[in-house]
Amino acid sequence: MILEPHEIQSMEDAQSVVEELQRQARELVILASQYGITLTIRTQPLQPLAMGNYDLVVETSASNVIYRSGND
Numbered sequence: 001m002i003l004e005p006h007e008i009q010s011m012e013d014a015q016s017v018v019e020e021l022q023r024q025a026r027e028l029v030i031l032a033s034q035y036g037i038t039l040t041i042r043t044q045p046l047q048p049l050a051m052g053n054y055d056l057v058v059e060t061s062a063s064n065v066i067y068r069s070g071n072d
Contacts, residue, residue: 036066
C-alpha cells in the first residue's frame, strides 16, 4: 500500500513509496506487453529549463507483433 503524500514523514517512507511505484510501473509494463503494447513513460522538459520543470508523458504503441497481424 502506498502512503498518501501528507503521510510521508521520513526518507524511509519516501523510499518505500518509490519502491512500490517502481513495482507497480513494472507490473503495468508487463501487462501492456502481454497485449502487444509498448508503454513508455518519460519526462518532457518545459521552459524555462530548470530542475523539476517538466511534464510526464505516457506513450503507448503497438508492438511489431500487432503490426504484423494487421497486415495478414
